[in-house]
Amino acid sequence: MPMQVLINLLIGVIWMFLQDDWSVLTFFSGYLFGLLVLFxxxxxxxxxxxxVTLLAIVQLFLVFIIELFTSSILVVRQVMRPRINITPGIFTLETELDGDLEITLLALLLTLTPxxxxxxxxxxxxxxxxxxMDIPESSDAVLQSKTKFEKAIKKVTRS
Structure with missing residues (x-):
């Protein structure tokens, strides 16, 4: 992937140098031409x-933002109760992911959700x-988040 980005940028720069006008618009048109060539x-x-990988990264980011908001609402609902009635605990979660990058990314995404x-x-x-924080509700939310995160992580890391 990094090599493709560099080739695309190089095509954009060469396109700009071959034109009479050295502007951002000329570079952008060369960049689009480079996308077409690479495609x-x-x-x-x-x-x-x-x-495709870049769009998968954006999709993973959007999935994370949505899960962040839904889990934040769950935490705010628990905290705003007049009486905090939570049952914290530790549970086990199995994953289908392989590799250090995928495991680390899933662990970080699950930790970043409140x-x-x-x-x-x-x-x-x-x-x-x-x-x-609350075993019945939070564990179900984490399980749902896990499946969404795993699917998005697989799109990013696997070809």
């Missing part, structure tokens, strides 16, 4: 077309031990 040549490249903290990752990297 046509994508079958000869060793990795998938980089815009109400849950990844306490430990098992030695085989297939189980997370998660501390949740």
């Amino acid at each position: 046509i040549l994508r079958r000869y490249l060793p990795t998938k077309f980089y815009l 109400g849950s903290v990844v306490v430990e990752v098992s030695s085989n990297s297939k189980k997370f031990y998660i501390h949740a």
